[in-house]
Amino acid sequence: MADQKIYQASTTAPVNIAVVKYWGKRDPKLNLPTNSSISVTLSQSDLRTHTTAACSASFPTSDSLLLNSSPQDVTGARTQACFRELRSLRAALEASDSSLPKLSTLPLKIVSENNFPTAAGLASSAAGFAALVRAIANLYDLSSSPTELSRIARQGSGSACRSLFGGYVAWQMGTKDDGSDSLAVEVAPASHWPTMRALILVASAKQKKVSSTSGMQTTVATSELFQRRAEIVVPKHMEEMEKAIKEKDFEAFGRVTMMESNSFHSTCSDTFPPIRYMNDVSWAAVGVVEDINRKAGKIVAAYTFDAGPNAVIYYEEANTDIVAGVVKGALGSVSGWESREIKAQASDVLDAADVEVLKKGITRVILTQVGEGPIKTEESLI
Amino acid sequence: MADQKIYQASTTAPVNIAVVKYWGKRDPKLNLPTNSSISVTLSQSDLRTHTTAACSASFPTSDSLLLNSSPQDVTGARTQACFRELRSLRAALEASDSSLPKLSTLPLKIVSENNFPTAAGLASSAAGFAALVRAIANLYDLSSSPTELSRIARQGSGSACRSLFGGYVAWQMGTKDDGSDSLAVEVAPASHWPTMRALILVASAKQKKVSSTSGMQTTVATSELFQRRAEIVVPKHMEEMEKAIKEKDFEAFGRVTMMESNSFHSTCSDTFPPIRYMNDVSWAAVGVVEDINRKAGKIVAAYTFDAGPNAVIYYEEANTDIVAGVVKGALGSVSGWESREIKAQASDVLDAADVEVLKKGITRVILTQVGEGPIKTEESLI
Numbered sequence: 001m002a003d004q005k006i007y008q009a010s011t012t013a014p015v016n017i018a019v020v021k022y023w024g025k026r027d028p029k030l031n032l033p034t035n036s037s038i039s040v041t042l043s044q045s046d047l048r049t050h051t052t053a054a055c056s057a058s059f060p061t062s063d064s065l066l067l068n069s070s071p072q073d074v075t076g077a078r079t080q081a082c083f084r085e086l087r088s089l090r091a092a093l094e095a096s097d098s099s100l101p102k103l104s105t106l107p108l109k110i111v112s113e114n115n116f117p118t119a120a121g122l123a124s125s126a127a128g129f130a131a132l133v134r135a136i137a138n139l140y141d142l143s144s145s146p147t148e149l150s151r152i153a154r155q156g157s158g159s160a161c162r163s164l165f166g167g168y169v170a171w172q173m174g175t176k177d178d179g180s181d182s183l184a185v186e187v188a189p190a191s192h193w194p195t196m197r198a199l200i201l202v203a204s205a206k207q208k209k210v211s212s213t214s215g216m217q218t219t220v221a222t223s224e225l226f227q228r229r230a231e232i233v234v235p236k237h238m239e240e241m242e243k244a245i246k247e248k249d250f251e252a253f254g255r256v257t258m259m260e261s262n263s264f265h266s267t268c269s270d271t272f273p274p275i276r277y278m279n280d281v282s283w284a285a286v287g288v289v290e291d292i293n294r295k296a297g298k299i300v301a302a303y304t305f306d307a308g309p310n311a312v313i314y315y316e317e318a319n320t321d322i323v324a325g326v327v328k329g330a331l332g333s334v335s336g337w338e339s340r341e342i343k344a345q346a347s348d349v350l351d352a353a354d355v356e357v358l359k360k361g362i363t364r365v366i367l368t369q370v371g372e373g374p375i376k377t378e379e380s381l382i
Numbered sequence: 383m384a385d386q387k388i389y390q391a392s393t394t395a396p397v398n399i400a401v402v403k404y405w406g407k408r409d410p411k412l413n414l415p416t417n418s419s420i421s422v423t424l425s426q427s428d429l430r431t432h433t434t435a436a437c438s439a440s441f442p443t444s445d446s447l448l449l450n451s452s453p454q455d456v457t458g459a460r461t462q463a464c465f466r467e468l469r470s471l472r473a474a475l476e477a478s479d480s481s482l483p484k485l486s487t488l489p490l491k492i493v494s495e496n497n498f499p500t501a502a503g504l505a506s507s508a509a510g511f512a513a514l515v516r517a518i519a520n521l522y523d524l525s526s527s528p529t530e531l532s533r534i535a536r537q538g539s540g541s542a543c544r545s546l547f548g549g550y551v552a553w554q555m556g557t558k559d560d561g562s563d564s565l566a567v568e569v570a571p572a573s574h575w576p577t578m579r580a581l582i583l584v585a586s587a588k589q590k591k592v593s594s595t596s597g598m599q600t601t602v603a604t605s606e607l608f609q610r611r612a613e614i615v616v617p618k619h620m621e622e623m624e625k626a627i628k629e630k631d632f633e634a635f636g637r638v639t640m641m642e643s644n645s646f647h648s649t650c651s652d653t654f655p656p657i658r659y660m661n662d663v664s665w666a667a668v669g670v671v672e673d674i675n676r677k678a679g680k681i682v683a684a685y686t687f688d689a690g691p692n693a694v695i696y697y698e699e700a701n702t703d704i705v706a707g708v709v710k711g712a713l714g715s716v717s718g719w720e721s722r723e724i725k726a727q728a729s730d731v732l733d734a735a736d737v738e739v740l741k742k743g744i745t746r747v748i749l750t751q752v753g754e755g756p757i758k759t760e761e762s763l764i
Binding site: 224225227228229232233236255258259262263265266267269270271272273274276279280283286290 | 606607609610611614615618637640641644645647648649651652653654655656658661662665668672
């Protein structure tokens with residue numbers, strides 16, 4: 001009689017927000033990027049995916065994935081690649097030690113939950129695939145390092161590879177055709193520069209959606225400026241950003257973060273037909289950050305935008321009052337401020353028209369900070 | 383006793399809207415551009431500057447300029463350069479023929495009027511300097527060709543050099559340090575392709591203003607993508623655009639026009655700090671043009687945006703119904719449609735959200751078409 005036992009393991013994994021942006025694949029099948037990128041991993045106290053991976057001969061024979069209680073399609077090439085690679089690592093273990101249960105042959109049941117609304121337009125696929133890969137690796141008792149697992153998570157969702165680490169993380173684009181050197185590495189742990197804070201302004205998304213996968217390939221194919229970004233601009237920004245992080249130089253970090261976001265969105269609008277993620281609300285957030293920095297006489301806040309209108313504003317803890325406090329002074333009535341103790345400050349330094357646009361367009365704020373990589377948990381979702 | 387006679391000459395000059403954009407100076411003093419550009423001259427029936435240039439020993443000793451009844455500063459280097467160059471050409475004439483009155487020594491009085499609101503954010507300085515240079519050249523009885531005068535008008539306002547011609551006009555950037563080869567030339571007269579129409583959607587400008595002179599120099603200094611635009615993208619677009627105009631190929635004309643506008647605004651947003659001229663209303667106009675082209679199954683309408691939120695939509699007369707007619711079907715209630723007979727068409731092909739944004743953000747439309755260069759007139763403003 002077959003073993004009916006249910007094997008399981010659970011983890012949480014973080015969201016990451018890039019400060020040097022990933023946009024463009026040189027190999028869409030393997031998710032190999034046209035350029036390297038760097039991100040800050042955000043605290044799982046505020047934003048995380050919680051995933052339980054289980055396998056059992058008692059499960060229905062096909063693999064399944066439940067996300068926020070909705071069954072998801074697992075037959076896509078992306079998810080299949082992750083399952084296949086992880087099973088193959090487990091099968092190698094089983095081959096070398098016959099006492100191990102043959103988990104690689106059993107159907108997988110994955111259950112996943114986000115602690116933030118998917119509709120908020122945050123990069124949930126990064127946390128999702130990082131949690132999926134980490135949970136299955138735990139279930140299979142793999143000794144693979146986060147960098148080794150990043151190669152697998154990357155095939156699920158490019159930016160997911162960076163969510164296998166905490167702190168400050170680089171995704172080295174690599175040069176090999178098989179993608180074996182396209183991997184995430186730690187630039188610095190969260191403890192190296194623990195005072196990094198992030199204020200996320202969540203915009204009501206009335207935009208038409210352009211999927212980032214199809215969007216970035218249209219950029220590669222049609223933007224005449226994109227090649228310069230990939231070849232010249234990003235390598236320079238990678239170097240400057242790694243240095244800024246190592247030296248905890250916020251001014252350099254902030255300048256490169258803002259220039260990178262601008263560069264990325266500029267290649268989007270140079271795409272044909274143009275791709276546009278930043279709207280009037282996003283640009284009002286840019287204005288607010290510029291006003292805050294002008295008042296401070298230096299860069300104390302840095303905006304960055306992903307493939308959507310939300311603003312992520314990085315700042316250091318010591319500048320909480322003059323960054324988050326000032327924004328709270330203007331936008332105190334929207335929800336989300338209650339999660340941290342932020343003293344609202346006078347906001348007369350901000351352009352009144354920008355504040356009006358933000359008041360109408362921002363639905364909530366999220367206060368968070370740099371955080372750790374995936375964390376094993378005993379809390380099962382099954 | 384000195385001659386107290388008032389000598390005068392009057393002209394009108396057109397607005398031009400670039401389809402290959404001028405953005406960036408390699409010499410700010412001489413207004414020498416980093417790249418060539420091409421524009422369409424618009425009909426003076428709809429948009430024009432009317433200027434009378436006069437000189438007399440009876441005038442106050444300093445030169446003066448009245449624009450729309452407001453006295454303007456003429457001591458700026460730009461205006462002074464135009465006066466100086468034109469006086470020097472007149473002085474040469476006077477030296478060669480002593481019977482000519484010594485107009486070059488007399489104070490100038492310039493009176494100028496636009497037939498469109500300056501606040502509309504249309505490129506009024508182009509028409510203004512073209513009219514000023516053309517009127518003084520007429521007053522001085524200079525035999526200089528439009529191309530020779532374009533060298534002078536360029537020093538007043540870069541794009542003014544293109545308003546000395548009708549039809550389709552190129553501003554060749556030139557290579558010489560003294561700017562003597564940075565000149566406007568005719569690509570094709572209006573009569574070559576007379577069916578070109580333009581629908582201008584005038585947006586209410588709540589934007590912070592960035593002057594184009596300071597804006598373009600910040601782009602040259604800080605945009606890491608700009609160099610590729612100047613060196614690679616524009617030369618390619620110049621070639622494609624000249625060919626499209628010569629062959630009256632609207633699809634190619636439209637594609638390059640839209641890609642050029644996108645490329646220009648992308649280098650603006652890649653500037654640090656970023657420069658932004660297109661707002662949500664502008665992007666709704668982009669959406670409307672994309673919907674019209676999708677419905678037609680080919681490019682029948684092409685958007686372009688200058689340093690402001692207004693959309694200029696080029697189309698051919700034969701497509702009036704499916705371009706201007708469809709837009710009128712959606713925006714029939716705003717003013718400006720009465721100047722031409724346009725039959726409003728069903729606008730259900732347009733995205734409803736885009737139409738809502740346009741209804742709120744567009745204050746008037748201007749219907750116009752390709753037109754002639756400066757036209758001498760006996761109508762004096764003095």
